[in-house]
Amino acid sequence: MNILITGGTGLVGEALTEKLRNNGHQVRILSRKQSENKDEFYWNLSEGFIDDAAFTDLECIIHLAGATISQRWTPAYKEEMFSSRVDTAKLLKKYCLKNEIKLKSFISASGINYYGTFISSQILEENSGIVKNDYLAQLCKDWENAAEDFSDISERVVCLRTAMILAKTGGAFPLLAKTVDLNIGSAVGTGEQWMNWIHLEDMVNMYIFAVENKNLNGKYNAVADDIPTNKNFMQTLAKMKDKYFLPINAPAFVMKALLGEMSSIILEGTRADNKKIKSAGFDFTYSNFKEALKNLT
Secondary structure (H helix, E strand, O other): OEEEEEOOOOHHHHHHHHHHHHOOOEEEEEEOOOOOOOOEEEEEOOOOEEOHHHHOOOOEEEEOOOOOOOOOOOHHHHHHHHHHHHHHHHHHHHHHHHOOOOEOEEEEEEEHHHHOOOOOOOEEOHHHOOOOOOHHHHHHHHHHHHHHHHHHOEOOEEEEEEOEEEOOOOOOHHHHHHHHHOOOEOOEOOOOOEOOEEEHHHHHHHHHHHHHOOOOOEEEEEOOOOOOEHHHHHHHHHHHOOOOEOOOOEOHHHHHHHHHHHHHHHHOOOEEOOHHHHHOOOOOOOOOHHHHHHHHO
């Protein structure tokens, strides 16, 4: 299948591109830098430009582009987070129409924070809707709406509501592991916030599953089975690395002072359910977080 990926050089995109090619797919990447690589095509959001050659015989788009949420959310950076997800999707749609493209599938990243960011024992399913209408919830809603806009030119639209991705290099895990290695690992805030996660290998496999399973359509939680609290996660990581775990939690007010509004993704968290993607036939390699940590440490 001819597949175009945005965010193809990121943590997920790079691994996904390699595995898709190994599976026999033809993969093209949109790049913000000019390249002589025949599989890389230039795009520039501020100029509203994408190389038309990227759309030749195109069958599937995987939209992974999006500025990290793990940075202080100034008003200007909030605009960047929105634009890098939503405006890029709109630009893709514009060029699909321009090139008269009919897709087999449009597959977009989304966030597990779609439901809102708060501490609760409620287990959230895809049809739970927005429970707390905060900034990330609205961002994810707009992101998914931009994906849904492809429904008139694509046979399927799939949104994967992604949890924290655990990987040996890149993402949040190396930073968490470093605090433990320095013997300063501890719970944060109350420590009772849930930490939704998914192993990088499962995340990549889920995108491939979305590409190759013609019956997959709609929204799915991309999260593993076993969801620990922040305290449990950090205690377990410290124990597995034979490091000291600080018995005193890092105060919430310090996180808020350092990180501002962005601290909510560290200090709060609910549990998301993955039954929908599993019932569609997807099998997790790492469903237990201790097994995932063992693989990464």
